[in-house]
Amino acid sequence: MFTNRISQTLHDEHRATIALMERLERAIIRRLAISPGDPEAGRLLRDLVLAIDTDTMRHFDFEETQLFTLLESVGDHLIGDHLTEEHTVMRPLGEKLAALARAAESGGFDPARWEEFRRVGAEFVQRMVVHVQKEEMALLPLVNETMDSETEMRLYEAYAGNG
């Protein structure tokens, strides 16, 4: 879809993230806590921890340190400022969600923790979906249209090598 490999890589990660958010959304609709013994629920908790701890944080860091600074250097700072503000809100939420999922992997959920997981999860899903929507419609096309091939190669190697 994107000719620029940075845009395409981030797009692929967005697709995986949205799929995970939809799985989380389906789980937290339930009033009764999911059990980590259930294979599907256990897989969801594991995937959440892995995705937030590594992929999401790495994705945010890369955008902030490489892409937004690059856009700012060519005079376009509004997109970066707006998306950074959203990252700032989502980072602690993600960390909290990952911590709750990690704890539940071994000990399961008591009613209070399940409620907290549902609340934090619902906010995280909502923020992530809107955030991905903005990046897909604004950031990735902009990167695809404006980044030169030399910068693309340098950043792609940095990002892929860091994966």
Added chain:
Amino acid sequence: MTVVGMFLGSAKSRLLPASVPFRFFVAAAVLHVVLWVAVLFAAGDFTRFRGGVGPSLAAVHLLTLGVLTMTAIGAAVQLLPVATARPLVAVWPIKAVFWLLVPGAIALIVGMYATHVGLMIAGAVASTVGLLLFAGLFVDNLRRAGSMPVVRAYGWGAFVSLVLLVALGLALSLDAEIGFLADHAGVALAHMILGSFGFMGMLALGFSHVLIPMFALSNAPKARMAQGGFAVAAATVMLGVTGALLGETMLLTAACVLGVVAASLHLRLMRVALATGMRKRLGLSFLLVRISWVLLALTPLVGLAALQGWAGPDGPTLFGLVSLGGWLLTFLLGILQRIVPFLTSMHVTRSTGGPPLLSELGASAPLTVHAVCHVVAITGLVTAIVLDSAVTAALAALVGLAGALAFATFIASILKTLASAQTRA
């Protein structure tokens, strides 16, 4: 870059003060409530309505000029400048449109209800001036636009239709006084086709090309097929209007057949957008959108059946209901409940910092009540027409009224959020 991109980039300058689009949305929500009250009072003759001044005509215009047009103008004045990357020339003309259109529409509708020709003409003149002013703003923006050719093409189609629509509407009002039209019914049908499929239809189809991919997180529809879809849709409207003005059933039949192709092309584009989209769980609003698409597909078929006499004596009434109440109203209410929180989020700063959650901006329970009531009410009206039952129509109107009140509650909850928040106006 598309709608969201424009909002995020340099589009803050193109974000209108919240009060500008929201005045139209509030008017639409209030008139939506009044619409169902009017249907309740018109239940006696609604099922056999073929035109002519009276409560049923008033109810139809509450739907078209009231709910649909107000929603479309509120959405268009905010979305078009963002989509075309060109700001509107000024904000005051939009406010003037509102202050011409709302009293004009009310006078016209009351005049129709009470069979008061003077009021009808006064209302028609004010509405015409308001709509032409909107058309001027709209076309000025389209003329300066450089992006999104398919959306612009639909915009031009909607503009031409709007100008013809108001011209015929004014002529119909004057004809009630001085009787100069040779074929009042034919002109009324052309007016209806221009309103439903030309102005509203073109806007609905055009904005779908940006809004549906935006919500589903998919690519924009393929340009060639989208252009083909526009060409067929425009040809359908032209054939239909010509057929109505000339009284040629053959041309109207051809328009229905072409309408099947136009609807199929559009639905195929939308199906691909949803199938390739990242977001699969699109919520209640998209249930309404999907229902509206089913009714869009049925519209030309019901039109064909009505023309050929296969739909019984009340086929024309059924055609009007399926197109206006089924397809357009259902679609616009589904989209409106999606874009209103989105626009609100652009104007609100969370008290605890950070961007607001969309779910915090408006109550969700009323939307569930509305969706259920809306579907039951439209189904009830279809049943009432088929059975020619005034009682069923009245019951459907009561359910529709409950739904409209629920929808108004949702809009009120959004307004409360807007009023209590720091706005960027």
